[in-house]
Amino acid sequence: xxxxRITGTGSYLPPRxxxxxxxxxxxxxxxxxxxxxxxxxxxxIRARHFAAPEVTSSDLGVQAARHALEAAxxxxxxxxxxxxxxxxxxxxxxSAACILQNKLGIAGCAAFDVQAVCSGxxxxxxxxxxxxxxxxxxxxxxxxxxxxxxxxxxxxxxxCVLFGDGAGAVVLEASETPGILxxxxxxxGKHVGILxxxxxxxxxxxxxDPLLKMDGQAVFKxxxxxxxxxxxxxxxxxxxxxxxxxxxxxxxANIRIxxxxxxxxxxxxxxxVVTVDEHGNxxxxxxxxxxxxAVRSGKVKQGDxxxxxxxxxxxxxxxxxxxx
Ligand code: ACO
Numbered sequence: 001x002x003x004x005r006i007t008g009t010g011s012y013l014p015p016r017x018x019x020x021x022x023x024x025x026x027x028x029x030x031x032x033x034x035x036x037x038x039x040x041x042x043x044x045i046r047a048r049h050f051a052a053p054e055v056t057s058s059d060l061g062v063q064a065a066r067h068a069l070e071a072a073x074x075x076x077x078x079x080x081x082x083x084x085x086x087x088x089x090x091x092x093x094x095s096a097a098c099i100l101q102n103k104l105g106i107a108g109c110a111a112f113d114v115q116a117v118c119s120g121x122x123x124x125x126x127x128x129x130x131x132x133x134x135x136x137x138x139x140x141x142x143x144x145x146x147x148x149x150x151x152x153x154x155x156x157x158x159x160c161v162l163f164g165d166g167a168g169a170v171v172l173e174a175s176e177t178p179g180i181l182x183x184x185x186x187x188x189g190k191h192v193g194i195l196x197x198x199x200x201x202x203x204x205x206x207x208x209d210p211l212l213k214m215d216g217q218a219v220f221k222x223x224x225x226x227x228x229x230x231x232x233x234x235x236x237x238x239x240x241x242x243x244x245x246x247x248x249x250x251x252x253a254n255i256r257i258x259x260x261x262x263x264x265x266x267x268x269x270x271x272x273v274v275t276v277d278e279h280g281n282x283x284x285x286x287x288x289x290x291x292x293x294a295v296r297s298g299k300v301k302q303g304d305x306x307x308x309x310x311x312x313x314x315x316x317x318x319x320x321x322x323x324x
Contacts (some may be wrong), residue, residue: 001176002132002133002135002144002174002175002176002177002267003132003133003173003174003175003176003177003178003180004128004129004133004140004172004173004174004175004178005073005172005173005174005177005178005179005180005181005322005323006170006171006172006322006324007070007071007073007171007172007173007292008068008069008070008072008074008170008171009067009068009071009168009170009171009288009292009295009296010059010063010064010065010066010067010068010069010070010071010167010168010169010170010292011064011067011166011167011168011169011285011288011289011292011293012060012063012067012166012167012168013049013060013165013166013279013289014045014051014052014055014060014165014166014215015049015051016049016051016052016163017047017048017049017148018047018048018049018050018153019036019046019047019264020034020035020036020039020045020046020161021036021039021253023039023048023160023161024036024039025155026154027154027157027160030098030154030155031159032154032155032157034157034161034228034287036304038043039161039272040200042254042256043161043162043254043255043256043276044254044255044256044258044274044276044277045161045162045277045280046277046279047277047278047280048164048226048278048279048280048282049056049161049163049164049165049166049279049280050149050159050164050165051147051149052307055097055125055147055165056090056099056147057086057088057090057096057145057146057147058087058090058096058099058100058103058145058196059088059103060145060146060147060165060166060167060285061084061086061096061100061144061145061167061169062100062103062104063167064143064145064167064168064169064285064288064289064292065100065104065129065141065143065169066104066168066169066266067168067292068141068169068171068292069171069274071170071295072169072171072173072192072299074139074171074309076104076105076106076277077106079104079106079109079139079140079141079171080099080109080110080137080138080139080140081102081110081111081128081131081132081136081137081139081140081141082104082107082109082110082111082112082140082141082143083097083099083111083112083113083114083124083127083128083141083142083143084096084097084100084111084113084114084124084143084144084145084242084308085113085114085115085116085120085121085123085124085142085143085145085285086113086115086144086146086283087115087117087120087148087197087283087284088146088147088148088150088151088283089113089219089303092201094109095111095112096111096113096145097111097114097143098111098112099215100143100145102114105230110136110235112304116187116282116285116314116318117195117284117312117313117314117316118251118253118286118310118311118312118313118316119251119284119288119310119311119312119314119316119317119318120144120164120241120282120284120310121142121144121168121251121284121285121286121288121308121309121310121311122164122183122287122308122309122318122319122320123140123185123316123318124142124144124209124284125170125172125180125183125308125320126183126318126320128140128142128172128256129172129179129180129183129320132173132174134170135281136275137174138173138174139171139172139173139174140171140172140173140184141169141171141172141189141270142156142169142170142172142288143168143169143170143288144167144168144169144282144283144284144285144286144287144288145166145168145284145285146165146166146167146282146283146284146285147165147280148161148163148164148165148212148282149164149165151197151206151210151211151212151308152211152212153211153212153213156211158214158216159212159213159214159216161318162253162254162280162281163280163281163282163283164213164279164282165282165285166279166281166282166286166289167285167288167289168285168286168288168289168290168291168292169288169292170288170291172310177323178322178323179322179323180238180320180321180322181234181238181305181323182234182235182237182238182320182321183298183318183320183321184233184234184237184318184319184320185228185235185316185317185318186230186316186317186318187314187315187316187317188225188314188315189314189315191218191222191314191315192314192315193212193213193215193314194214194215194218194219194222195212195213195214195215195219195312195313195314196212196213196313197209197211197212198213199211199212214293217315219277219290219311220256220257222311222315223253223257223311223317224257224260224261226311226315227250227261227264227309227311227317227319228261228264228265228315229259229321230309230317230318231261231265231307231309231319232248232265232306233319234319234320234321235307235321235322237321238321239323240305240321242265242266243264243265244305245267245305245306245321246269246271246300246304246305246306247272247273247294247299247300247304247305247306247307248261248262248265248267248271248272248273248306248307248309249273249287249290249291249294249306249308249309250272250273250287250308250309250310251281251286251287251309251310251311251312252274252275252276252279252280252281252282252289252290253276253281253286253311254276254281254287255274255277257311258274258276259272261309266314273290273291273293273294273299273300274290275289275293279301283312284312286310287308287310291306291308295324300324301324302324303323303324304319304323305321305322305323305324306321306322306323306324307319307321308320308321308322
């Protein structure tokens with residue numbers, strides 16, 4: 001049998017770290033009131049990184065990809081598939097994946113973006129796994145890269161304190177042993193309005209609002225239930241149980257959603273990988289960023305069983321279970 005397996009991880013954060021106090025001071029200058037205490041209590045976020053205005057998702061993604069290649073002991077020229085999960089691509093087209101491919105100094109391999117907002121990385125990993133198992137690819141780069149700071153409304157304190165910029169990447173290779181054990185993806189487009197950037201480009205202008213809109217409580221209510229369901233379905237498909245999970249690596253949106261999911265799965269909180277405190281919500285980049293931090297800090301070791309899960313705009317959600 002042919003499976004896929006992660007052979008290297010990498011990540012990259014833009015250097016500018018903005019603490020809650022820094023952000024509160026910037027917002028106060030525009031008459032918007034928030035506080036370090038409110039943000040920590042409601043979200044678990046202490047700081048986020050913001051990219052400089054000229055820096056794009058592919059710029060962040062290519063750095064993460066280089067670190068993942070190095071960890072896997074591979075050269076860029078070994079790669080035959082690039083999948084980038086992003087909702088903040090460099091351009092309307094071509095894809096961030098094509099631009100990133102050129103920045104890696106390679107050409108010819110398949111490259112495309114996946115757009116599933118904060119579920120983007122579990123979607124991208126599932127697509128790359130399927131392509132590897134069917135023989136369409138053998139060494140893939142799967143990357144989540146975002147510059148959400150570009151689409152934040154800094155006049156809306158209910159959303160602008162939540163997000164950050166960054167990128168994470170994995171090298172996924174064909175293997176005789178798994179690797180990825182099972183995955184489960186879903187979407188329900190009737191919830192478009194609770195989390196969206198409704199603007200679009202038309203006739204050379206942006207029509208509609210190009211900034212993020214979110215009904216935080218509606219998202220919260222949906223998130224915990226669908227995440228539990230996706231995790232359980234994925235475990236059942238793989239013939240495993242909650243007790244087999246060494247690390248839960250959820251999308252890093254809000255510590256209360258993450259802890260809520262861990263509790264529903266009866267996992268002790270010390271099996272939960274948390275980076276939301278230092279990264280904020282980096283959308284499609286949050287899971288591979290958290291994975292790389294957990295690998296490099298020595299938490300996640302070879303052979304560990306990992307549950308990755310995400311939920312985001314669309315509404316989209318899903319989970320991937322894998323042996324690392
Ligand atoms: N600073 C200070 N006060 C604030 C802020 C802020 N940044 N934002 C809102 N408030 C105020 C509100 O105005 C409100 O005041 P009021 O009671 O006087 O009206 C009060 O705080 C409570 O607001 P709520 O919206 O009820 O706060 P809640 O406890 O629901 O927390 C939050 C808001 C953090 C957004 C929460 O709903 C949440 O986490 N939702 C999930 C969002 C999420 O995870 N989204 C991402 C998932 S998908 C993706 O990643 C794209």
